[in-house]
Amino acid sequence: MELAAIGATESGGVNRQALTDRDGEGRLLLLEWARQANLEPSIDAIGNMFFRRRGQDNDAAPVMTGSHLDSEPTGGRFDGVYGVLAGLELLQVLHDAKIETLRPIELVVWTNEEGCRFQPGCMGSAAYCDPDRLAQFLETADADGITVDQELQALRRRVPNLPEHPLGMAPAAFIEAHIEQGPVLEANKSTIGVVSGIQGLRRYNVVVDGEAAHGGTTPRATRKDALLQAVDIVSALRDLVQDPEDTIRFTVGRFLVSPNSPSVVPARVEFTVDVRHNDAATLTALGKKILETCVASAGRCSVSIEPVSLVAPVVFRDSVQQLIRDAAVRQRLSHFTLPSGAGHDARHLAQLSPAGMIFIPCLHGISHNAAESVEPEHLAAGARVLAEVIIELADSPKLTLA
Numbered sequence: 001m002e003l004a005a006i007g008a009t010e011s012g013g014v015n016r017q018a019l020t021d022r023d024g025e026g027r028l029l030l031l032e033w034a035r036q037a038n039l040e041p042s043i044d045a046i047g048n049m050f051f052r053r054r055g056q057d058n059d060a061a062p063v064m065t066g067s068h069l070d071s072e073p074t075g076g077r078f079d080g081v082y083g084v085l086a087g088l089e090l091l092q093v094l095h096d097a098k099i100e101t102l103r104p105i106e107l108v109v110w111t112n113e114e115g116c117r118f119q120p121g122c123m124g125s126a127a128y129c130d131p132d133r134l135a136q137f138l139e140t141a142d143a144d145g146i147t148v149d150q151e152l153q154a155l156r157r158r159v160p161n162l163p164e165h166p167l168g169m170a171p172a173a174f175i176e177a178h179i180e181q182g183p184v185l186e187a188n189k190s191t192i193g194v195v196s197g198i199q200g201l202r203r204y205n206v207v208v209d210g211e212a213a214h215g216g217t218t219p220r221a222t223r224k225d226a227l228l229q230a231v232d233i234v235s236a237l238r239d240l241v242q243d244p245e246d247t248i249r250f251t252v253g254r255f256l257v258s259p260n261s262p263s264v265v266p267a268r269v270e271f272t273v274d275v276r277h278n279d280a281a282t283l284t285a286l287g288k289k290i291l292e293t294c295v296a297s298a299g300r301c302s303v304s305i306e307p308v309s310l311v312a313p314v315v316f317r318d319s320v321q322q323l324i325r326d327a328a329v330r331q332r333l334s335h336f337t338l339p340s341g342a343g344h345d346a347r348h349l350a351q352l353s354p355a356g357m358i359f360i361p362c363l364h365g366i367s368h369n370a371a372e373s374v375e376p377e378h379l380a381a382g383a384r385v386l387a388e389v390i391i392e393l394a395d396s397p398k399l400t401l402a
């Protein structure tokens, strides 16, 4: 609740967008708490902040946990923050109880997970896992022309003298706790979500070209109406994605008509297709069928389809899923295995090291909304499962996670 006060909105939510002054204030507060737990802070080239608790073997690869503190403009109080504070709680408890682990444990705050002010989202974890992307990210500007680089310099003035953390250093494992942001756990009356993976995504820009003509004089036979043709295409796509199991996520979220004049036959329509699925082969096949369907339904208009985003699904290792499930069982917590519909930083970390996620339910699945809410006992349960998993990993001399 103290963090939620930073950037609090009138409707009870949070507006703490990436690399704003509010984001900096949140990080400062966390830094203060981390120092009380004797953690060693550091920062990397994209502004990810790390808080390290030493291990008996301090040269061993650390076990890493954390999430993000930035929010959407209409964000809630728990998205991202929960995973950071659950990790902090775990480190505080280890500190208070004077428990040593074999490996170091690092709490991390990833920069710009949301991607609302600067695109793309998950920028911090993407640059961490693939440092070649750093230069381009630093030049990225927001709507006012302010760059990530400028804001990172401001952030560093706020938290001066932090040691540098290298990019790309693989942890022994990364585990992220997060609210589900969907309704599945609540519907299943389960407290712990064992996340099996993160959906892949394909996004296309589709342009349908027809011909502008007089709406009063042009007979049907000679019209090339880009809008009516685009409607046909969208409806054919809707038929294409009617899977009985309801696992395909299909959205046409933008639709632009030109010239957009009441008495002119539309000359051009541009729209987006966003399709998501957990299975890579299904998603690839869908992408191919989407292209075919657009062409086949174009009628007398011409159609062009440009892929703008192709992100493969991530499957978290069974062994990591099992660690989380076992911890839930030992603590007599109900659990349910589910894929994540939303993107998360763990997507990138899974390319670098074994990774996994722990979900807890949120009220009616509402997120990116001031009404985002959770039960205190779920917060505690998720933190306890996270603690068990992290300590188990941190005490393993050799990590053989299949």
Ligand SMILES: [Zn+2]
Pocket (backbone or CB within 6 Å): 068, 079, 080, 113, 178
């Ligand atoms: Zn989040």
